[in-house]
Amino acid sequence: MADIAEYIEALKNSEQLGGLVVHHEILKGREAETASCRRPWPVSVERLLDFRGITSLYTHQARAMDLLRSGQNVVVSTPTASGKTLIYNLPVIEHVLSDPDAHALYLFPLKALAQDQLRSFQELVAPWGGDNRPEAQIYDGDTTQWFRKKIRENPPHVLMSNPEMLHLSMLPYHERWAAFWAGLTHVVLDEVHTYRGVLGSHMAQVLRRLRRVCARYGSNPTFAFLSATVGNPQELTHQLTGLDVKAVTEAGSPQGQRHFLFVNPAMTMTESPSKTAIMLLKAALARKMRTIVYCQSRRMTELLSMWVSEHAGEYRDRISAYRAGFLPEERREIEARMSSGELLAVVSTSALELGIDIGNLDLCILVGYPGTIMSTLQRGGRVGRAQQESAVVLVAGEDQLDQYFMKHPTDFFTRPAEKAVLDPYNPVILQRHLICAAAELPLRTGEPWLREPAVAEQVKALEFSGQLLESADGRDIYASRKRPHRDVSLRGSSRTFEILTGADSLLKKDAKPHSIGSIDEHRAYTETYPGAVYLHRGKTYLIETLNLEQGFVHARPAKLNYYTRVRSEKSTEILSISGVRAAHGCRVFQGRLRVTQEVKGFEKRRIRGGKLMTVVPLDLPPLTFETDGLWIEFPREIQRRAEDEFLHFMGGIHAIEHAAIGILPLIVMTDRNDLGGISIPFHEQVGAAAVFIYDGIPGGVGLARQAFQHAPELIDSTLSVIEGCDCELGCPSCVHSPKCGSGNRPIDKFAAISLLRAISSAPEPESGALSLSAAQEALGQHHESVHHEQPSQPEEQSMSDASRPARFAVLDLETRRSADEVGGWHRADCMGISCVCVYYSDRDETLSYSQDEVEALVEDLQRSSLIIGFNIKRFDYKVLTGHSAFDFSSLNTLDILEHVHRTLGYRLSLDHLAQATLGAAKSANGLLALKWWKEGRITEIIDYCKQDVAVTRDLYLYGLQHKHLLFTNKAKQAVRLPVNWDKLPG
Template identity: 60%
Template sequence: METRDIAEYVRALCASEALGSFVAHHRLIPGASARTAATLRPWPAALAELLAARGIGELYSHQAKACDLIRAGRNVAVATPTASGKSLVYLLPVLEQFLRDPESRAVFLFPLKALAQDQLRVIHEFLAPLPASARPTAAIFDGDTSAHFRRKIRENPPNILLTNPEMLHLALLPHHENWSVFFAGLTHVVVDEMHTYRGVMGSHMAHVFRRLARVCGRYGARPVFVFCSATIGNPGELARDLTGLDVPAITESGAPTGTRHFIFLNPPGSASTAAVHLLRAALHRELRTIVYTQSRKMTELIAMWLSEKAGKDGVNASRVSAYRSGFLPEERREIEARMTSGELLAVISTSALELGIDIGGLDLCVLAGYPGSVMSTWQRGGRVGRSGRESAVALLAGEDALDQYFMRNPADFFDRPPESAVINPANPAIAARHLECAASELPLRSGEPYLADPDMAAQRDRLVQKGLLLADEHGTTWYAARKRPHRDVNLRGAGGRFRIEAAGQTLGEIDEHRAYRETHPGAVYLHRGRTFEIENLDIPGRTVTAQARNVDYYTKARGNKSTEILEITGQAAAHGARVFRGRLRVTECITGYERRRVRGGTLLGIVPLDLPPLTFETDGFWFAIPRDVQEEMDRRLFHFMGAIHAMEHALIGILPLLVLTDRNDLGGISTPLHEQVGRAAVFVYDGIPGGMGLTRMAFARADEALSRTLAVIASCPCETGCPSCVHSPKCGSGNRPIDKAAARYLLELLTSRDPEPGPVPAAPKQAAAPSVTQSEPLMARDDVPHPASVRIRVGQPAAPTPSVPSAPAAAASPTVSGQDAATPRRYGVLDVETRRSAEEVGGWGNARRMGVSVAVLYDSGLDDFLSYRQEELPEMAKALSVLDLVVGFNIKRFDYQVLGGVCDFPFRGLPTLDLLEKVHERLGYRLSLDGLASATLAAKKTASGLQALAWWKEGRLDLIEEYCRKDVALTRDLYLFGREHRFLLFTNKAAKTVRLPISW
C-alpha cells in the first residue's frame, strides 16, 4: 500500500467507477519558488540571531516590504495566502520596539480564542533562545482567563496582550482608567484575519477601532495598525473603512507554494456522502486530511458515519475527530494538538478551522459544498500543502445554485479574483449603540473626528432626544446617561436579541430578525443534537420558551413581505432595464409555518400564526421591469409573476459571486406592480436592520448580475426549476409561483435590449420619518442618583367636601414641537401639601386618605399665587377649569390622587403637564424638583416635606403656604425655562451638569 502519495490518490479518484465519471474538472496548479528580499535597515543583533536560529536568512519579499512600512510608523494591510508567514510581519517590528523601549505595549486581536492560543505558542517558541530577562512578556486575556489572572494582567499588563474583539469592547475600553499603563505605552495594534471583519461584525469593528483611537489619544498614544488577511479583493479599502486611516496594502506573496491538485466533483447523491467515500480512501492511504462541512450537524454526522464503518478497509475511527465551535476549549486544544503531532489523521470541521490555526502539514482538503465565496475556498484549500508539499483540494458540489454554477463553469472559478469585503459603519442600529459606548468611555466633544461625519452627528442628536446622551449646559459636550451600555452591543449581530430558554436553562440567543422565522410558537429548534419545540415567543420580554421534544418533522416559516421606497440614492441602466438603489422600509408578516417530515421532506400540514409584523429599514436595489416587456410576456401567455419570482431567487443565489456574502444575508421581494415604481419591480435588500452595504456594491455590477442570473437559469439541466437555479430554501411562499421558462425568457428580453428611453420611474412619495425595528436598551437605574421624587407629608384626617362643578372635557396635554408651536394662552401651576404621611395611611397607594393642608395655584392670567385650604378646594376646582393647561411636578401620580380623596372633581380630566412624568419618559428614571431647580435656575427649595408635616402639627399653615408657594414658583420657572430653551439642566452621577431635552 502506498502512503501519502497524493498524486496516486487523485488518479484513483478520477478512475473510480463510483465517482470518476462525476469529476467535473481537474486542474493542476504548479508550485512556485520563494522570492526573498532584505529589509531596508538591518535588524538588531538579537533579532537577527533569533531569525538565524530558525534558519531564516532573508524574509520573503512581502514580509520585508511590510516590515519596512511598520518600522517607519506606517499602517499596513497584508493580504497573502494561508501559510505565507504573516506572523513574522508583525512580530519582528513589535520585538524591535520592545528592545528599544521595554515599556512599550502591543495588542494582538484574533477573532477566535484558538488563534490566540496558537499565536502565544509561536511567540514562546520564537523567543526561546533569548534569556528570560531579555524576553518581552506575553499573555492571553479572553473569556477563558480566570478572574485571578485577569486582575494580575490588568495590574501589570504584558508587553504583548493577545485578546479578541469582545474583550477589547467589553473589558478594556470601558475600563480604560484601569489599563492606563497599557494604553499609554501602546505602539502596535495587530488585527489578524481581517477578512472576517466584514458585514455586521466589520461594521461594529469600525466603531470599536475608532473608540480605541479615542482612548489611545486620551493617553497620548498613536499606535501603528497592522492588518493581516486572507486574499480578498479590497484589503486596503477594508482597512481604511475599519479605521478611517490611510492603510497601504501588500498583496503579492513571496512565499513558496507546492503543486496542488484542484478537483471539482458533482456527486450523484449528497456532498456529505461523497465526502465520506473520499475520506475513507484518504485514510486508507494515511493522507492527512481536513473535511469542511456547511453545518455543525453535518460535521457530527460524517464523524458518526465513519465511526460506524470503523475497521472496514483499515479505517481507524480513533484517528478521526469532529471539530466545531460548540466544543469546550480544552476539547478543541486537545484536537489541535493531536492533529499537529500526527496522532489524528483527519478532522471534520465547520468554518471553525478555516482560519490560521496551525494543525500541521495536511495533504488533502475536502469541501463538502461550496463555502460561499472564492476567498473562503482558497482560504480553506490553503490549509494543505504547507512546506512545499504536493496537495489536493476536492470541491464536492451540493444542489445550491453556486455549487452547480461552478461545476458547469469551472474556469470562471480560477479566473475570478477574490471578492471584496463590505462593511457599513453608518448602519443606524450599530452606530447609535457605539456612540453611546464611546460617550460612556470619554465624553463626546464638538469637533472631534468621531463626530465629523454628518450621519454620526445626526445619530448623536437622536440619542440626545432619547435621553441616552446628555449634553452639557453649553451643548458642546455629550455624556452617556448610562455608565456601562456595552453589554447591550453584540459585535456579531445587529438589532435586538432574544434569549432561548428550556426547563429554566438558557440554550442560547437569537437575533430579533431570525426569531420571528425560527422560534415562533410551534417551531422545531435544534440545539447540540437535541430537538426542542417552541412554546412561546415573548416579544416584549425578548424571551423564547422551548420544551425538549422528539419529533420526526421540521418546520419552515411562511409569510409575505412588502417594501416602501424611502429614498432613491442612485440609478443606472442594466441592459434593457433601469436599476435603482436606495433606502427601503421592509415589512414582513409571518403568517404560518409548514411541518415537513425529516426523511423525504413530505408536507404534513400548514399551521397558521398570528404574529405582529416585523418592520425595519435597510439598503437595497431594484430592477424596474419595462412595461412593454411585461406586455410581451403576457401576449406569449407566460406566467409573469412566476417569472419575476424565479428571477428574484436566482438573482439572490448568484449575488455571492459579486459580493462577499451569503445568500442568507440578503432578502428579496418581487411584485407585478409596485405603487411607487409604477410598474413591476424586483427588489433585493440587505437582510439586517440598517443594511450592511452589500446591495450597494451589487448595484454597481447590476448588468453583470442580470447576465449571470440568466446564465445560471439557462445552464441548469432541470426542466421546471430546482435549488440549483430558481428555488430558494427560505422562500416564505413555498417557492410558489415559480416559472423557470418564463424567467429565462424575461431575462433574455432584458439582456438583449437597450435601456428604455423616456422618463425615469416615479420617485418615492414623501415617506414617514425613518424607524428601524430594534430593541431599546433598558436604563441601568443603579447608574443614577436615587430619586427624591415624592415629598413626605403628615397630617390630620379630613371630612369630605361638597361636590363642585364638572371639569371641562379632557384635552390633550400641550406639547411643543418647534419654536413656532402654539403655547397655552392661560396656564396654572399647582402644588399640594398633605396632612398625613404615607406611613400613617398605609403606604403611597393610599394617597387619597392623606388630606390637604394647603394647595397653591399660580394663575398666569392673573399673574398671582392663590392659596386654598381643604374646605376651599371647590373654589380651586373652578379656577382650574378655566385654564388651558395645568402644570405640576408629580401631579398625576400624587397631587391628583390626594385631591381626589377630598374633593369630588375629575382632576384627571384637566389638560395637564406633569414635569416629572416628562423627565421619566426622557431618562427612564426620576429627578427631584430640588435637583432640577438647583442646576437649571440656581435656586433651591426652602424646606422639605418632612418640615411641612411638622408645621401642620404645630398649626403653622402660614409657613406651609410660604413653602408651597416657593415650590410652585420653582415648578413654574422650570416650565418656562424648558419652554423657551428646549432643555433643563441637572447634575448626573459623575457630578457633571448636563442638559435634559424636553418638549412641552
C-alpha cells in the first residue's frame, strides 16, 4: 500500500520543490449511500448481481435505473468510478430477457472505451447459462468487412460503436440494418460531456437523423447519457436530442480521502513544468506508487517518455507512454498491463481522460491545467478508485488559467463545474446534415424536424443552391447527391483538406503521396500555409503546397532548427445585434459577426530560445466566415483620459483582448484555440473602440453567447489575471498569446490595467443606453449610410408575374455548319447562321432574322430589357460575334442553362426540362436542322427554331410564376429546380 501522506510530506519538505507548493487541499472521503430500485429485478438479473458480489446499489444508480426502466430518458452526471456502467447494462439486459428481438446501441467517443465496455459487459453476463445469454459486439473501423456483414445480417443484442460509424456506415445504409432499427429499444451515449463545441453541434444532428431512421422502422428508443461532472447535463442532452431528459447528479458512491496539491514552477527560474513533473514521478516510482501523468500535448508526452526510456533505470520496463498516435493493439496492451499492475506508471495525453479501466491508481500528476475544472476532476478521478487515500498534483504552466488558480486556489474548489456549450443549429453544420438526412430518407415537408424555424430556413437555402430538391408535388425533399456523408467530418465545421506526403513533389509522374491526416479549411490557412512547419505524431514536416481549389496540403518530412508562427490581419463586420448589457461602466453587446482574416506571412523562430530569424510574406486569399461574438465597447471618455495620460491605448485594449480570451474558459467550457479576437481603437459600426471575442468556428457554437451572460465576471477575472501577474511588461501568464497574428505587438500591460480599473469604477450606463431595439436601430442606420457610400450598384427589378420586364426577348438560332466542320465548338463564330428567331413580349410575336440581318437584330435586342436563351452566352452569342462587332455580353441576359449548371453542378438539356416541366418535346434537333440547311429547307428550320423559342419562353414564364422548373434526377424522381427570376439585374 502506497503511503500517500509520506509522499506529500516529503514533497512539501523538499529543498528543491517544497517552495513551489502553493496550496494543499484535502478532500474528505465519503461513505456509500445505497438504495433499492422501486421494482424488483428478475431472478436472473439478481443472480448476475449476486455473482459479482453486489448486494446493494448506490442511490444514483437506483434512481437512474428506475427512470430508464420506466421508459424515460436519463442523464447521469457523477464523478469517475461511481458505477455508471451498471446503470444502463442492467435495464438493457432485463429488456432482452423479455424481448429476444430487442437491441441496444452503445456509442463511445473512443474505440478504446468500446473495447473496455465490451469486456465489462461480457464479464457481467459470463455466469449466464444456456443459449439466451445477451450478446454484445463492436462495430468500428477495426471491424473486418466480413464481420461487419455478419453483424448487419444478424445484429447482436448490444452493438457498441462510435459517432463516426453511426454517421458514415449505419445511417446511410439503414436498409441493411432494418432488423436492428426495428428492435432498437435503448441508445446509450457514454462520456456525453465530450459532445460539445463543433463535435456537439454535429452530434445534435446525427442523433436527430438517428431518430428519423428509427421512426421509419417503427422504434422509439429510450436514451441513457453518462457524463463526468458537468454544469448543465440536462440542458446539454436536450440540445443533443431535442428530447426531455431527467438528470441524476447526486452520487451515492463512496470515495477515499484525496489530496490536491498545486505546484507552481513559475515561482523560480530554475524549474520548468516538465522537469518538475519528472522529479515528482521519480519520487513516486521510488515509493512503488501507481501513477498516471497527464500532459497537455503530444510533444510534452514524448519528452517525458524519452526520459522514461533513457533515465528510468530499474523502472524502465514498468513505465509506458500512451497517446492517440499508437496503434489500437499497442494501446490495448498498455491498458491491460496498467490494469494488472504490471506497469507502475503511464504518461498520457487526454486520451486516457475518459473512463477506460486501467486499475487502481494512487497518484495523478497533471502537467499543466487541463483547461476546465471538469477535466481536472475527471483526470484526478483516475486515482483512489478502490477508496484508498490518493493524491492529485497540478503542476502549473505559464498559461493565464494555470497562473490564475495558482494565485486563487480556493476559487478552484468552490467554483462549480463549467457548462458544456454547443449550438444544435449552427447553420454550416446543420446544412450538411440536412443533406445527409435527405439522402437517407426523403425529408417530408410536414415532419417535426422541419417545423423548427432554424431548420426550415436552412432547407430553403439548400433548395435554392440545388443541394436539396423538392419533389414535383412539393411533399418530399431529396438530396441532389446519393452519398454526401463522406464529405462531412464530425470533428470540423468547414471543408476538410487532406494532408499528403510520401513524394518530393506532386508534379512528378511517379509520385505516390499518401495521407497522414486531415485539417479543416479554417485551420489550414493558419497552420498549413506554404513554408509552415507542421508536427504530426511526433514528426516534423515542411508544408510545400496548400491547394485551396482541390482541397489538399502537401508536406514533406524535414529536420529543422526552427518553428513557424503565422502573421495575419483581421477585420470584423457586425451583421446583427441580439443582446446588450452593462458590465460595470461599459456596454457589452452580443450578435452575429462576419470575420475576415488575411494571412500576410509567417515568422521563422529558432527552436532554442525562440529568437526571430526572418519574416516570410505570403499571398493567400482572405478567409471570411460568419460566427457568433460579443464585443466590449470602451466609452470615449475613458479612451480620452487614457490618451491624455499618454497611455498606449491600442496596446492596452490588445492586452485586454488576449487576457480575456485566455481566462474565458473559466466561464465557458472551451479551449482558447476555439476562440478568436480583434481589438480596434475605433470601429465604425460601434462608433468607439471595441474588443471583439468570437467563436473561432464558422457558424459559431454558442461560446460567445454564454460568455455574454457573464460579462461582468469576465471583466473582473481579466483584471485580476493581469494585476496578479508578477511580470513587469507582460508575459504568457497574463497578456501574451501564442496565437497572436501580429506577434503580440503592440501590448501594454499597464495601459490594460488602467483601462479595466477605469471601467470597473465608472458608473453603469443609463438604462436608455442598454436598449436592444435602439442598438439594433442604430446598426440599421449605419448599414444604410454605408450602403450609400458604396459605388452605385445596378438596381434590382422585380419581375413577378404582375410586373415582368416591359419588353423581354427570347432568342434561339440555328447554324449552317457543325462544330466538326469548323474545327471545334470553340470556333462557333465560324459556324454561320441559317436563321435567328426571337420572341418579343411587347408584340407577342416571334420574328426571324437571316445572317444578313444581324445588325437589325442587334438594334431590336438593344430595345429589350432582358434577353432570355438556353446556352445563349456560350453558344448563340459566340455564333453572332462572327457577324457583328457588337459586345453581346453588354446585354442583360438570362441563360437558363447557365442557371441550371450553377444550381445543380451539371447540365440538363432543353428537351429534358421541357418534357418534365411543360409536358412538351422538341420537334427536331440540331443535326436535322443542319441537314435541312444543306437541302435548302429553310422553312422547316425556322419552324423548328420558333418552337425552341416557344419552349424556352414557356420555361421562363413557368419559372417566373412557380419559382421552380421540373426535371427528373438520377434516381428517376421528378423534382423541382428552384429559380429566382423575379429578382434579376434589370
